[in-house]
Amino acid sequence: MSLDYEIYNLGDVKLQRGAMLRDCKLAYKTFGTLSPSKDNVIVYPTWYSGQHYDNEWLIGEGRALDPNKYFIIIPNMFGNGLSSSPSNTPEPYNGPRFPQVTAYDNVRAQHRLVTEKFGIEHIRLVTGWSMGALQTFHWGALYPGMMDLIAPFCGSAKCSRHNFVFLEGVKAALTADAAWNEGWYTEKPQRGLRAAARVYAGWGFSQAFYRQKLDLETLGYSSLEDFLVAFWEGFFLPKDPNNLLTMLWTWQNGDISDNELYNGDFKKALGAIKAKAYVMPGQTDLYFPPEDSEFEVANMPNGKFVPVPSVWGHFAGGPGTNPKDVEFIDAKLKELLAS
Known part of the structure; x- marks a missing residue:
C-alpha cells in the first residue's frame, strides 16, 4: 500500500518536559507547488485525533486554500497515529510510556520541517481548527516575524480551566x-x-x-x-x-506562554503575535466560547474577532460537517488572504 503522505525524520528530539523522543518522525502532506520565491506557503496543522485526511475538506480549487495558488503543508500532530505516537513508537517508549508532548514541541518540530526540509523562511498564513487553532496560536507567538497572517478557528491559545x-x-x-x-x-x-x-x-x-x-x-x-x-x-x-x-494531555497543557520566551505571561505572549489575525470562535462552541476569543483578541496587536454564526457548536469549525459554516470560514480566509 502506498502512503499518501511523507515522513520527515527529526532524529532525537529533546521535548519540553525533559524526555527524549528518539528517531522522532513527523508525518506531513503537501498540496500545490512551492513558488520559486517561496512566498505562497500555508501551514495547516491537524486537530485532536484528526489526521491530514481530516483537514482536506477546506482545500480545493476555488477555495481560499487553493492548491493552484498556494503550497499547503499539513503537519500531523504527535500522537495522532501517523507522526510519532504511542501506537507506532518501539519499546521502551511505546504505549503508555510515550512521553508527554506539548503544542510547543509540535510547533517547533513543524518549524524544522518548514525551514530545514523546504528552506522556507516566510509563511503567508497559518490556520487550523480546534487543536489546530492551538498550534496556530503557538506559531504566531513562537515565530512572530515569520508569517503575515494567522486564522485560528474554534480553538484557543490556552486551555481554559473549564x-x-x-x-x-x-x-x-x-x-x-x-x-x-x-x-x-x-x-x-x-x-x-x-x-x-x-x-x-x-x-x-x-x-x-x-x-x-x-x-x-x-x-x-x-x-x-x-x-x-x-x-x-x-x-x-x-x-x-x-x-x-x-x-488529550497535549490539549490540556496547551498554553502559548508556557515556555522560556514568555515564562507563563499569557498577555505578553498574545501581545507578541505580530501577524494579522482573524480569531474565529464558533458562536455556540461549548469548548471554546467566544468570550475566551474576545480576551485573546483584546490582547493581540493585530487581532480581529470574527465569530462563526452557527448553532453547530464546536463542529462549526470542522471537519466540513456543515456546508454553510464551511462557506463562512472559507470566505473569511479569502478575505484575510486578500488583505
Missing part, C-alpha cells in the same frame, strides 16, 4: 474500562472508547443543535440513540486509546 475539566471527563470514561489495563491493553477497550464518545457528544454540538434536532433533520440519523452510536461511537472506536490520551 475545558480542562471537560477533558478530565473524557479521560475518566476512557480509562475506567477494565480492558484499558493501565494502557497495556491487548484487546481494544471498546467500552471505554464508547463511553468517551458519549461524554464528547454532549460537548461537540450545542444545545441549539440538539433542540433543533439537526442530528435527525440535517445529518439524517434515525434517532438520538442512532446519532450517539453511529456518529459518536463510530468516531471514537477506530482510534487508539493511548494516542487519544497523549493528544
Whole structure:
C-alpha cells in the first residue's frame, strides 16, 4: 500500500518536559507547488485525533486554500497515529510510556520541517481548527516575524480551566474500562472508547443543535440513540486509546506562554503575535466560547474577532460537517488572504 503522505525524520528530539523522543518522525502532506520565491506557503496543522485526511475538506480549487495558488503543508500532530505516537513508537517508549508532548514541541518540530526540509523562511498564513487553532496560536507567538497572517478557528491559545475539566471527563470514561489495563491493553477497550464518545457528544454540538434536532433533520440519523452510536461511537472506536490520551494531555497543557520566551505571561505572549489575525470562535462552541476569543483578541496587536454564526457548536469549525459554516470560514480566509 502506498502512503499518501511523507515522513520527515527529526532524529532525537529533546521535548519540553525533559524526555527524549528518539528517531522522532513527523508525518506531513503537501498540496500545490512551492513558488520559486517561496512566498505562497500555508501551514495547516491537524486537530485532536484528526489526521491530514481530516483537514482536506477546506482545500480545493476555488477555495481560499487553493492548491493552484498556494503550497499547503499539513503537519500531523504527535500522537495522532501517523507522526510519532504511542501506537507506532518501539519499546521502551511505546504505549503508555510515550512521553508527554506539548503544542510547543509540535510547533517547533513543524518549524524544522518548514525551514530545514523546504528552506522556507516566510509563511503567508497559518490556520487550523480546534487543536489546530492551538498550534496556530503557538506559531504566531513562537515565530512572530515569520508569517503575515494567522486564522485560528474554534480553538484557543490556552486551555481554559473549564475545558480542562471537560477533558478530565473524557479521560475518566476512557480509562475506567477494565480492558484499558493501565494502557497495556491487548484487546481494544471498546467500552471505554464508547463511553468517551458519549461524554464528547454532549460537548461537540450545542444545545441549539440538539433542540433543533439537526442530528435527525440535517445529518439524517434515525434517532438520538442512532446519532450517539453511529456518529459518536463510530468516531471514537477506530482510534487508539493511548494516542487519544497523549493528544488529550497535549490539549490540556496547551498554553502559548508556557515556555522560556514568555515564562507563563499569557498577555505578553498574545501581545507578541505580530501577524494579522482573524480569531474565529464558533458562536455556540461549548469548548471554546467566544468570550475566551474576545480576551485573546483584546490582547493581540493585530487581532480581529470574527465569530462563526452557527448553532453547530464546536463542529462549526470542522471537519466540513456543515456546508454553510464551511462557506463562512472559507470566505473569511479569502478575505484575510486578500488583505
